[in-house]
Amino acid sequence: MNLDGLEMVAVLVVLALFVKVLEQFGLFEPVSLEDSVEDEFELSTVCHRPEGLEQLQEQTKFTRKELQVLYRGFKNECPSGIVNEENFKQIYSQFFPQGDSSTYATFLFNAFDTNHDGSVSFEDFVAGLSVILRGTIDDRLNWAFNLYDLNKDGCITKEEMLDIMKSIYDMMGKYTYPALREEAPREHVETFFQKMDRNKDGVVTIEEFIESCQKDENIMRSMQLFDNVI
Amino acid sequence: MAAGVAAWLPFARAAAIGWMPVANCPMPLAPADKNKRQDELIVLNVSGRRFQTWRTTLERYPDTLLGSTEKEFFFNEDTKEYFFDRDPEVFRCVLNFYRTGKLHYPRYECISAYDDELAFYGILPEIIGDCCYEEYKDRKRENAERLMDDNDSENNQESMPSLSFRQTMWRAFENPHTSTLALVFYYVTGFFIAVSVITNVVETVPCGTVPGSKELPCGERYSVAFFCLDTACVMIFTVEYLLRLFAAPSRYRFIRSVMSIIDVVAIMPYYIGLVMANNEDVSGAFVTLRVFRVFRIFKFSRHSQGLRILGYTLKSCASELGFLLFSLTMAIIIFATVMFYAEKGSSASKFTSIPASFWYTIVTMTTLGYGDMVPKTIAGKIFGSICSLSGVLVIALPVPVIVSNFSRIYHQNQRADKRRAQKKARLARIRVAKTGSSNAYLHSKRNGLLNEALELTGTPEEEHMGKSTSLIESQHHHLLHCLEKTTNHEFIDEQMFEQNCMESSMQNYPSTRSPSLSSHPGLTTTCCSRRSKKTTHLPNSNLPATRLRSMQELSTIHIQGSEQPSLTTSRSSLNLKADDGLRPNCKTSQITTAIISIPTPPALTPEGESRPPPASPGPNTNIPSIASNVVKVSAL
Numbered sequence: 001m002n003l004d005g006l007e008m009v010a011v012l013v014v015l016a017l018f019v020k021v022l023e024q025f026g027l028f029e030p031v032s033l034e035d036s037v038e039d040e041f042e043l044s045t046v047c048h049r050p051e052g053l054e055q056l057q058e059q060t061k062f063t064r065k066e067l068q069v070l071y072r073g074f075k076n077e078c079p080s081g082i083v084n085e086e087n088f089k090q091i092y093s094q095f096f097p098q099g100d101s102s103t104y105a106t107f108l109f110n111a112f113d114t115n116h117d118g119s120v121s122f123e124d125f126v127a128g129l130s131v132i133l134r135g136t137i138d139d140r141l142n143w144a145f146n147l148y149d150l151n152k153d154g155c156i157t158k159e160e161m162l163d164i165m166k167s168i169y170d171m172m173g174k175y176t177y178p179a180l181r182e183e184a185p186r187e188h189v190e191t192f193f194q195k196m197d198r199n200k201d202g203v204v205t206i207e208e209f210i211e212s213c214q215k216d217e218n219i220m221r222s223m224q225l226f227d228n229v230i
Numbered sequence: 231m232a233a234g235v236a237a238w239l240p241f242a243r244a245a246a247i248g249w250m251p252v253a254n255c256p257m258p259l260a261p262a263d264k265n266k267r268q269d270e271l272i273v274l275n276v277s278g279r280r281f282q283t284w285r286t287t288l289e290r291y292p293d294t295l296l297g298s299t300e301k302e303f304f305f306n307e308d309t310k311e312y313f314f315d316r317d318p319e320v321f322r323c324v325l326n327f328y329r330t331g332k333l334h335y336p337r338y339e340c341i342s343a344y345d346d347e348l349a350f351y352g353i354l355p356e357i358i359g360d361c362c363y364e365e366y367k368d369r370k371r372e373n374a375e376r377l378m379d380d381n382d383s384e385n386n387q388e389s390m391p392s393l394s395f396r397q398t399m400w401r402a403f404e405n406p407h408t409s410t411l412a413l414v415f416y417y418v419t420g421f422f423i424a425v426s427v428i429t430n431v432v433e434t435v436p437c438g439t440v441p442g443s444k445e446l447p448c449g450e451r452y453s454v455a456f457f458c459l460d461t462a463c464v465m466i467f468t469v470e471y472l473l474r475l476f477a478a479p480s481r482y483r484f485i486r487s488v489m490s491i492i493d494v495v496a497i498m499p500y501y502i503g504l505v506m507a508n509n510e511d512v513s514g515a516f517v518t519l520r521v522f523r524v525f526r527i528f529k530f531s532r533h534s535q536g537l538r539i540l541g542y543t544l545k546s547c548a549s550e551l552g553f554l555l556f557s558l559t560m561a562i563i564i565f566a567t568v569m570f571y572a573e574k575g576s577s578a579s580k581f582t583s584i585p586a587s588f589w590y591t592i593v594t595m596t597t598l599g600y601g602d603m604v605p606k607t608i609a610g611k612i613f614g615s616i617c618s619l620s621g622v623l624v625i626a627l628p629v630p631v632i633v634s635n636f637s638r639i640y641h642q643n644q645r646a647d648k649r650r651a652q653k654k655a656r657l658a659r660i661r662v663a664k665t666g667s668s669n670a671y672l673h674s675k676r677n678g679l680l681n682e683a684l685e686l687t688g689t690p691e692e693e694h695m696g697k698s699t700s701l702i703e704s705q706h707h708h709l710l711h712c713l714e715k716t717t718n719h720e721f722i723d724e725q726m727f728e729q730n731c732m733e734s735s736m737q738n739y740p741s742t743r744s745p746s747l748s749s750h751p752g753l754t755t756t757c758c759s760r761r762s763k764k765t766t767h768l769p770n771s772n773l774p775a776t777r778l779r780s781m782q783e784l785s786t787i788h789i790q791g792s793e794q795p796s797l798t799t800s801r802s803s804l805n806l807k808a809d810d811g812l813r814p815n816c817k818t819s820q821i822t823t824a825i826i827s828i829p830t831p832p833a834l835t836p837e838g839e840s841r842p843p844p845a846s847p848g849p850n851t852n853i854p855s856i857a858s859n860v861v862k863v864s865a866l
Contacts, residue, residue, distance in 0.1 A: 004575065006572050007607075009609075010612040011612075013612070013616070070240075074238075076329075076330075077238060091238055095242045104248070128244075129240070133240075144250065144251050161252075165252065209251070218254075219253075222253065222257040223250060225257060226243075226247065229243045229244055
């Protein structure tokens with residue numbers, strides 16, 4: 001039979017509806033593979049438990065009570081036992097409502113995440129805090145150097161320092177006095193390198209860093225601020 | 231900073247190590263933690279249920295009761311715990327707020343109870359988390375509406391005195407139940423609306439043949455009768471409209487309101503017809519105008535609440551109706567176009583143009599299916615069937631929204647009516663409780679007197695009468711007694727007051743003291759009539775004032791009439807009468823005075839002093855002097 005154009009269209013429409021009806025009955029199943037994979041994924045939630053209290057006591061310099069308090073706060077915010085980067089950034093941003101602390105939080109996260117597996121467990125958390133709050137001044141300086149050294153190659157370049165500096169200035173936000181200028185981070189980096197870079201080779205190594213910091217009174221005094229945090 | 235992450239503050243401070251080496255200036259000193267207590271568990275005893283939490287948990291929110299030193303007021307030294315005499319269920323939510331940083335609103339909780347608890351603990355309800363906030367706001371709004379309704383109707387009731395004629399008329403129109411005249415008017419207008427509509431309908435019915443001409447509709451056969459009926463109805467409607475216009479508080483707003491527009495549209499055709507009846511050219515337009523007479527039926531909406539609700543629903547569902555209309559239009563245009571091109575090929579097809587196909591599409595989509603236009607080609611039939619199926623869907627979708635809107639508004643109205651009905655019962659209960667409280671006072675006063683008398687005489691059998699007033703009650707009664715002493719007047723109740731009124735009028739008619747004689751009838755009539763007038767108002771505020779004034783007069787009357795009797799006898803005579811008057815009351819005064827509400831005694835004295843001036847001008851000069859006599863002589 002010869003169908004006109006419109007009749008052809010009509011017949012096609014009818015066929016399409018027919019297929020849809022069959023699909024409803026489950027006779028055709030073209031698109032139902034992807035959903036099942038997603039369903040399975042959601043069942044397994046990650047739950048990490050830290051090592052025992054005694055082991056942590058040995059590994060860190062905190063007392064038992066301090067560890068208990070720390071763990072309670074940690075578990076309250078992260079019931080699954082680990083912090084991922086998003087969570088970390090979100091927690092840290094609560095303390096700096098005016099500015100954008102996400103970049104600095106990322107650097108912190110990378111510093112705490114010593115085994116680079118993308119998540120910070122309680123052991124990592126407590127280990128980092130132990131160094132900062134209970135370690136010697138040299139330990140603390142080492143930790144700070146580790147924070148600045150973004151690619152962990154043993155030296156801080158100007159670019160790395162600029163990134164860090166920008167992230168710190170970002171935390172201030174827009175509304176500052178005096179108003180934040182574009183060149184402020186760069187100038188600050190220059191000052192830093194002038195102070196720290198002994199041999200003027202454009203990078204700061206760990207020895208230069210520790211040496212320069214030990215000579216600087218302000219830095220030494222500020223390092224002692226961390227004695228009473230917990 | 232969200233206090234929920236207060237536990238991470240040490241971490242944030244530790245993370246500041248990254249700033250130290252790059253800083254150019256020295257850091258400020260850190261705040262010293264002076265009393266560095268070890269974190270301890272504290273016990274919160276809320277009505278017997280013990281909650282325990284860390285002290286630092288509570289200190290996360292220092293501007294609330296539990297987080298500040300305010301909780302020290304509730305510290306119980308003996309048990310070393312904090313005791314709160316509040317609801318433990320709500321306290322659970324409050325404590326969870328400290329623990330998790332999120333405040334939840336439990337659905338089963340009464341909204342005002344919850345608000346009270348939050349206010350007690352110093353927590354702002356705005357902190358309620360997103361999960362529960364909507365529910366909380368909905369419930370709060372409902373509650374506020376309920377309170378507002380109550381206040382509105384209270385205000386309406388209280389504005390009774392001193393309404394101008396215009397205002398009374400407006401009230402009569404808006405609320406026909408206020409007076410019988412309004413009710414009569416309401417029913418008369420309703421009747422005439424019905425008559426008018428029925429005449430409009432019957433006018434067009436064929437009425438039987440007049441011999442010698444074709445069948446006429448009734449309107450033309452009995453044209454005079456119908457004209458008279460129409461005129462009568464229009465007269466009534468015009469009068470009603472003019473009266474409403476006169477009585478309306480804001481005429482401009484009244485003119486713009488829907489009901490007045492309907493009124494105008496209902497009566498205008500008649501007048502226009504009167505004016506233009508003789509002009510043949512516009513008689514066609516005149517016929518059209520008669521159509522507008524049918525709008526009189528909308529005047530019924532003043533009489534029917536359901537109709538008003540329907541109108542309001544349609545107004546509030548305007549967006550859904552608009553959506554329905556829009557989607558229908560779209561579908562009609564699409565299907566009409568398709569059907570036109572599908573049927574173009576068939577011979578003698580009724581689908582002559584796309585607008586002509588609109589009719590077919592509408593009839594099909596609304597499943598009417600008249601059958602005057604039918605597709606003949608196969609394509610046309612297929613598309614026609616799709617059209618009818620989709621029509622059902624498109625129409626069925628917005629209808630439930632409209633229905634649910636209607637149901638919600640209707641139930642709101644039902645609730646408002648129910649509340650209004652219950653309000654009378656509620657006020658009656660409050661009134662009973664208040665009179666119970668004052669009756670208890672009078673009762674105990676009488677017993678107190680008897681006790682005093684009995685202590686002098688020493689009869690043991692009467693002692694049981696003054697037994698069981700609690701400490702709070704006796705203190706309350708002592709307070710009222712002090713007030714009586716201050717003002718030199720006594721509290722009495724309604725019956726005794728009435729008795730005294732009548733007694734005084736009987737007692738003092740034969741008295742020869744002319745100024746007081748001339749004043750007494752006036753006094754008694756005013757006092758009794760004033761009192762009776764006041765009982766129509768909310769009774770809780772006005773009655774004590776009248777008692778006071780009448781007491782003033784009463785004491786004057788007694789002193790003058792009984793020639794200065796001794797204190798005790800006058801008082802005891804009063805009380806003997808009180809006995810007779812109160813004895814039937816005693817039994818009813820067993821109503822528990824759980825509500826210890828002082829029935830506005832502070833308002834008594836200023837009101838009492840202002841009452842005498844409005845009395846008849848005669849005793850104005852007498853009463854102050856007599857009152858001063860009372861003050862000196864009868865130190866009650």
